[in-house]
Amino acid sequence: MRDKLDWRERAAAGRPKIIICVDHEPIAQGLAIYVNREVEEFVYGDGDNPFTEDAIFRGTGTMVDAFDPKFDRPYEIELRLMELGIMEKDDWYKQNSMLNSSMY
Secondary structure (H helix, E strand, C coil): CCCCCCHHHCCHHHCCCCCCEEECCCCCCCEEEECHHHHHHHHHCCCCCCCCCCCCCCCCCEEEECCEEEEEEECCCHHHHHHCCCCCCCHHHHHHHHHHHHCC
């Protein structure tokens, strides 16, 4: 699409909106990963192709839950979600982050 269509040359208002939703792996009822922003950055800008492999890797996209409209967060590993304050820090995180911070 990026190389064959003239969408990239169009004014932003005239560009088609791209919406792509990928199943969460392992498949979980209602969970999906939206990669709209990443795909539009690739097609219309200089972003990386989020589909270089057969899956979407953590750090790419937004995870949503069809049954919980308030559930909207980066598709990241749990440790990163704790660092971002999205998930509550568990005991393992608290113990290890204190060890790591005392090393510096």
